[in-house]
Amino acid sequence: MSLDPAMVRRIAKLARIRLADDEVPRLQGELNAILGYVEQLAAVDVDGVAPLTGGAQMTMRMREDRVTDGGIPDHVLANAPDRIGDFFAVPKVVE
Template identity: 70%
Template sequence: MSLDAATVRRIAKLARIRVNEEEVSTLQNELNAILGYVEQLGEVNVEGVEPLSGGAQMALRQREDKLTDGDMAEKILANAPDRIENFFAVPKVVE
């Protein structure tokens, strides 16, 4: 499959990407190269290869769920523009 310049402009418009006329031919070549690679993938022999059903069946390691304050209040607030005790001070936004 090969894309023409009008199709490249349409793809850019749908993706809401501003493309100058000078960039259209470059993008056209790049997109055609990508599509060519995808066509090559279709030629790969996958006979006997089971489809990957995803990582959803993998068991994840669980850690103990414990609450800590991190003991890093001074490090965290070191660059704060304004603070009150161990909290960020922010301007009032609600009247």
């Protein structure tokens, strides 16, 4: 599978990364090189193999339902690039 320029743009759009026109051919080459490299996995027989999804071979612990966090709006908002009142502000979204 090889990526064409339209696909490179589509992926960038999905990843929300603006690409300049001249970046597309370079990225196309690099991404295709990586995809070409990983292509060798097609040779592995994986019939009946369950995928390994996580790094830890354990089951999940659960926490008790207690309020232990929150109540820190100033800390939550301290790094905001645009804060208005106690809200994060972004350019107006039209739904």
